[in-house]
Amino acid sequence: MENPVILIAIVAILIIAYHFLTRNKKRLKQLRQEWEKGTYFALSEDVRSVSSYWKNKKESAEFYAGVDQLTWDDLAMKQVFEKLNYTKSSVGSEYLFNQLRDIEPRIAGINEKEELYILLANDNKLREKVLLILSNLGKRNFANTSSYFYKFNDHKIKHVYMYVILSCLPILSIMLMFSSLKYGIVSLFSSFIINLVIYYRNKKILENDLHSITYVAAIVNTGKSLASIHHPRFTIYTDIFKGEGKGIRKTSFWGKVLSIGSSSGGEFDVLFEYFRIIFLLDFIAYNQIVKTIVTHKKAYKQLWESIGELDAAIAVAYYRRSLAFYTTPKFVDKEELIFEDLAHPLLADPVTNSSTLGKTVLITGSNASGKSTFIKAVAINAILAQTINTVLAKNWTMKPSYIVTSMAIKDSVLDGDSYFIAEIKSLKRIIKLSKEKQPIISFIDEILKGTNTIERISASAAIMEWLSVNKGMTIIASHDIELTEIAGEVYTNYHFRETIDNDKVLFDYKIHPGPSVTRNAIKLLEILDYPESVTTQANELAQHFTEKREWKGVNGGLKD
Secondary structure (H helix, E strand, O other): OOOHHHHHHHHHHHHHHHHHHHHHHHHHHHHHHHHHHHHOOOOOOHHHOOOOOHHHHHOOOOOOOOHHHHHHHHHHHHHHHHHHOOOOOOOHHHHHHHHHHHHOOOOOOOOOHHHHHHHHHHHHHHHHHHHHHHHHHHOOOOOOOHOOOOOHHHOOOOHHHHHHHHHHHHHHHHHHHHOOOHHHHHHHHHHHHHHHHHHHHOOOHHHHHHHHHHHHHHHHHHHHHHHHHOOOHHHHHHHHHHHHHHHHHHHHHHHHHHOOOOOOOOHHHHHHHHHHHHHOHHHHHHHHHHHHHHHHHHHHHHHHHHHHHHHHHHHHHHHHHHHOEEOOOOEOOOOOOEEEEOOOOOOOOOOOOOOOOOOEEEEEEEEEEEEEEEHHHHHHHHHHHHHOEEEEEEEEEEOOEEEEEEEOOOOEEOOOOOOHHHHHHHHHHHHHHHHHHEEEEEEEOOOOOOOHHHHHHHHHHHHHHHHHHHOOOEEEEOOHHHHHHHOOOEEEEEEEEEEEEEEEEEOOOOOOOOOOOOOOHHHHHHHHOHHHHHHHHHHHHHHHHHHHHOOOOOOOOOOO
């Protein structure tokens, strides 16, 4: 009987060992395919979860002027983030999200992560080791693990000593059984009932925190695994655990306690889970981890951010591989933007543009000619230049600056704001930053289009004049050709143009010097087969205004 038992035990050990070895081999094969083919399966991540590190950091800062929500939405930066997000952990996702929003305009140190990007792009063995470790950490929505170094007071359990006392009752009851079996059994049964009631009454209060704290323990384990990599760039992890963070190793033990009975459905999992419940181990282990993290908050923060930086750096290196071309930016003190063959990151087959843009720029052009897409491409790349040191262009030069936009304005029923009120509030953000003498590049699409023509032109010209003599660069796209006449001496004019060929409007989507001299709105009415009387009179009215600078009265009774 002994031989078969030993044989079964050996076979079981071999099967388990084989499982772990083949699991890593399969995962490594998948990671290599992702890297070579440039395609991967992205897990769904809630933006409220991914943005938690950014929100925690923003709320704790005395001054914050990174990429605000209006700018983020105007430029569809959520889609840019998703395109970039090849991270393997929630820490990496949150770090990358914050990285894209956390602009600090300064020349020194702005491209300090470049060395890490190059290392992880070129050293295949190192990158694969890191990816295996990070993929074991994985992703977990709404863990909000950065809150432990920003808002740790929110996580403390009240009256924790009561859980410790109650957890001792079953042990004391067993000891009592040696002197009085009857009272010992009664005491043991009572302690089980009391602890079961206490556990299930308080479980909901702690449920979300347990979801989070087990991931905190996994982060510490990930740091320990990274510390085992022998490379000069990874000594930071060894230093964390040797120095002030030596004590955070304890979270690994308590993390394992919390995982007892919560594996993948083994025969004894239910028994182990009841063991955890009877001795209130969830509450005790949770409190021990929180206590350890609070004591070593600085080390935990350093570890968290180092893992996030590493994961995000691999994502940047992966993104660069997907690009037909890119450049690293050059930063200068002069208020100018110089670029060659600039592309929009979200377009599959973008038309590239080259230009030199000074302090004040006015871009005019017809409908759908490409001016809005152009200024969005410039704005997005200005963000990428300052956050991931990557620009979709052949070359790029700029002054480090906050990026702020006023583009896709929407009225708000809840706030009681009309379109025009929403628009002037949006523009006020730009004026506020300029007043504060912050280095900014503002991008405005169709300035003040929510009001009548006379006041729109007048107010637009006045705002443009104010922006031209105050801090920051201003790039404006507009249909209003009148602005080129009023602000022509202060703003450098550029335009996008179109040609008409066989009743088709054709665009080259290229920026050209000087103001726009073409219109296409009425021609588009003709192409879409509007009544001829409408388009004829529209052309007559437009021609009369162009020649006389006054509007001709409209005769009633137009008929088809």
